[in-house]
Amino acid sequence: MLVNVKLYATLRKFAPDGVEIGEAFPIEIDKATIDGVLERLRIDKEQAKIIMVNGTRITRLDYALSPNDTIVIFPPVGGG
Amino acid sequence: MNKVLRIDMENLSHKWENVKPEHQTYAGRAFTSITLSEEVDPTCHPLRAQNKIVVSPGLLAGTLAPSSGRMSVGAKSPLTGGIKEANAGGLTGTKLGSLGVRGIIIEGAPPDSEDWYSILVGKDKCEIIKTNDYAGLGLYELIGKIWKDYPTKPGIIGSGIAGQRLLKCAGVFGNNIENSDPGRYAGRGGLGAVFGSKRIVAIISDGTGGTRPAAKDQEKFDAARKVFVKSLNAHAVTGRLNDDKGEPFGGLKNYGTNVLLNILSEAGGLPTKGFSSGRFDKAAKISGEAVHDLVDRTKKKFGDKAEGKYAHSCHPGCVMACSNVVPYEDTGKMHVSPLEYESVWALGANLGISVLHDVAELNRLCNDLGLDTIEAGNTIAMFMEAGLIPYGDGPKSIELLKKAYDESSVEGKLVSSGTQTAGEALGVTRIPVVKGQALPAYDPRSIKGIGVTYATTPMGADHTAGYTVAAEILGIKGTVTDPRDLKKAELSQAFQATTAYIDSTGYCLFIAFCILDDDDGFNAMKDTVDSFLGQDIEVTSYGKDILRKEREFNKKAGFTEVDDRLPEFFRTEPLPPHNVVFDVPDEELDEVYKNM
Numbered sequence: 203m204l205v206n207v208k209l210y211a212t213l214r215k216f217a218p219d220g221v222e223i224g225e226a227f228p229i230e231i232d233k234a235t236i237d238g239v240l241e242r243l244r245i246d247k248e249q250a251k252i253i254m255v256n257g258t259r260i261t262r263l264d265y266a267l268s269p270n271d272t273i274v275i276f277p278p279v280g281g282g
Numbered sequence: 283m284n285k286v287l288r289i290d291m292e293n294l295s296h297k298w299e300n301v302k303p304e305h306q307t308y309a310g311r312a313f314t315s316i317t318l319s320e321e322v323d324p325t326c327h328p329l330r331a332q333n334k335i336v337v338s339p340g341l342l343a344g345t346l347a348p349s350s351g352r353m354s355v356g357a358k359s360p361l362t363g364g365i366k367e368a369n370a371g372g373l374t375g376t377k378l379g380s381l382g383v384r385g386i387i388i389e390g391a392p393p394d395s396e397d398w399y400s401i402l403v404g405k406d407k408c409e410i411i412k413t414n415d416y417a418g419l420g421l422y423e424l425i426g427k428i429w430k431d432y433p434t435k436p437g438i439i440g441s442g443i444a445g446q447r448l449l450k451c452a453g454v455f456g457n458n459i460e461n462s463d464p465g466r467y468a469g470r471g472g473l474g475a476v477f478g479s480k481r482i483v484a485i486i487s488d489g490t491g492g493t494r495p496a497a498k499d500q501e502k503f504d505a506a507r508k509v510f511v512k513s514l515n516a517h518a519v520t521g522r523l524n525d526d527k528g529e530p531f532g533g534l535k536n537y538g539t540n541v542l543l544n545i546l547s548e549a550g551g552l553p554t555k556g557f558s559s560g561r562f563d564k565a566a567k568i569s570g571e572a573v574h575d576l577v578d579r580t581k582k583k584f585g586d587k588a589e590g591k592y593a594h595s596c597h598p599g600c601v602m603a604c605s606n607v608v609p610y611e612d613t614g615k616m617h618v619s620p621l622e623y624e625s626v627w628a629l630g631a632n633l634g635i636s637v638l639h640d641v642a643e644l645n646r647l648c649n650d651l652g653l654d655t656i657e658a659g660n661t662i663a664m665f666m667e668a669g670l671i672p673y674g675d676g677p678k679s680i681e682l683l684k685k686a687y688d689e690s691s692v693e694g695k696l697v698s699s700g701t702q703t704a705g706e707a708l709g710v711t712r713i714p715v716v717k718g719q720a721l722p723a724y725d726p727r728s729i730k731g732i733g734v735t736y737a738t739t740p741m742g743a744d745h746t747a748g749y750t751v752a753a754e755i756l757g758i759k760g761t762v763t764d765p766r767d768l769k770k771a772e773l774s775q776a777f778q779a780t781t782a783y784i785d786s787t788g789y790c791l792f793i794a795f796c797i798l799d800d801d802d803g804f805n806a807m808k809d810t811v812d813s814f815l816g817q818d819i820e821v822t823s824y825g826k827d828i829l830r831k832e833r834e835f836n837k838k839a840g841f842t843e844v845d846d847r848l849p850e851f852f853r854t855e856p857l858p859p860h861n862v863v864f865d866v867p868d869e870e871l872d873e874v875y876k877n878m
């Protein structure tokens with residue numbers, strides 16, 4: 203199944219070379235959950251602190267994804 | 283021994299006083315707010331002689347505790363008409379701390395004076411100096427001149443052109459460690475104008491002969507601060523620049539506070555084009571990641587000559603180092619320092635501007651003129667809302683802001699006068715203010731807890747007063763408190779009380795990301811404060827005492843519950859993309875202070 207992923211801040215290193223900041227890139231996953239995305243991209247669960255699917259924050263790693271969903275992942279961040 | 287410096291600008295005299303016995307535990311915001319509540323008539327005109335300016339370094343400023351050198355400035359605010367505290371890094375907090383100055387209280391105003399003054403504070407000395415040659419200068423030039431006149435590298439705070447003209451967008455500037463930028467602002471509430479009303483351009487703090495403040499229990503203090511440093515360094519938000527493999531690790535060091543721009547935009551909480559959308563499709567171009575890349579690019583290109591930086595500290599001893607130096611793309615030289623989230627939002631996303639250079643230039647102009655970036659950005663948005671400048675037009679915004687230099691320009695005066703004044707003068711009905719102060723960079727419709735803080739804090743719309751965003755968006759939590767289980771009123775109250783405590787210690791508020799997540803960090807932080815004072819301070823009740831005093835001041839100034847509300851359009855205009863309105867009931871807003 204094909205989904206789109208955006209990675210920010212310290213997670214950008216897991217995106218393919220040449221992907222711009224804020225640019226979504228497509229990936230093919232076998233397991234249609236957030237877990238599946240993290241495994242596929244080799245991102246540590248601890249690192250994936252804030253996850254949004256189509257703009258909505260989700261907290262469950264077994265959240266079921268649909269084709270063409272956009273998944274946005276942030277590491278722990280803070281500011282003010 | 284700590285002293286209080288009292289300055290009377292009416293007869294240009296000063297005296298040193300002992301810290302009152304009942305004020306022994308007060309510093310920073312506790313000192314400024316409690317002094318104001320005891321000494322200033324809440325109904326006074328904020329820009330006349332009855333108002334006072336109180337400056338106080340945080341309790342631990344000048345010690346070796348990490349990131350503890352912040353300094354508070356307080357007065358009755360010309361922008362809100364209520365009590366105000368704004369704090370900043372820079373050099374002054376540390377210098378005053380090491381000089382043993384707990385606070386500076388400035389009262390009166392020179393009658394009918396055409397002259398401008400600066401105050402020189404040093405080891406057991408104070409001079410009030412006529413400095414007409416400092417008035418009317420851009421602040422980059424002013425700080426350079428002062429370091430030439432005083433080669434001991436003093437801390438400097440004061441008012442710029444806007445404050446000297448008594449305009450309500452004026453912040454209190456501060457020089458940075460390198461004295462390359464006046465951008466360390468105690469920005470909010472128009473406090474720069476209170477300096478102007480007292481005919482003061484600068485307070486110059488010369489640390490020569492200063493010593494490190496001693497803790498009551500030095501051994502415990504030293505042990506605790508070391509544990510605290512470890513805890514800060516290990517946390518993914520506040521931690522070190524790179525991990526063991528050399529990959530970027532700490533969020534603040536790598537991307538600064540502006541790491542938030544993308545996340546707020548993705549979450550639909552980034553106020554865009556005058557609070558008309560929660561998402562800015564070009565956020566990435568002006569985000570912390572973009573600044574990081576720009577710095578790396580110019581370093582590669584210009585080598586040693588490149589001046590761009592991230593992981594830059596705003597004051598000596600900050601280990602979190604969220605500040606930056608933004609370079610010009612084409613020369614690698616410094617453009618502005620810092621460029622932080624709130625400013626990038628106010629002068630960028632909020633105006634629909636996505637050219638990083640234009641945002642940096644607007645920030646530099648604010649720094650030079652003595653303007654608060656949040657208030658100035660919102661004020662420019664009023665010009666856009668009124669159709670005088672198109673949203674997204676960087677060059678026209680720059681042109682408008684430059685008019686603020688010209689004393690005879692009415693537009694220049696208006697753009698320096700604050701969001702409410704400009705909005706009303708220009709016939710705008712969507713004016714994002716609470717108690718006359720413009721909203722910062724989180725839309726209260728999608729992040730409701732911060733809306734409760736905006737509405738109820740005695741400070742006017744202010745995110746730092748109770749940063750519920752940490753729990754609501756950033757998922758910062760720990761076993762000390764899990765704020766996410768609370769109702770929004772309780773959540774906001776808990777954050778407001780903890781913040782009032784942190785604002786008094788000298789610690790930067792950003793320690794919260796670590797201490798709310800990590801018990802050891804929290805306990806070590808608290809131990810530094812307790813061992814310094816030699817007494818056990820209960821965090822929440824200390825904070826609540828301050829809040830009660832501030833609230834009381836505002837009540838006497840004429841504020842009622844009706845002032846604790848967001849502007850109507852937040853309740854009636856749904857915010858895309860989630861199409862939500864602010865729906866926290868008034869009764870819940872009123873609970874924040876009812877149960878304090």
Ligand code: SF4
Pocket residue numbers: 349371534594595596597600601602603604605790791792
């Ligand atoms: S974290 Fe940032 S704002 Fe806070 S003290 Fe350090 S440099 Fe200054």
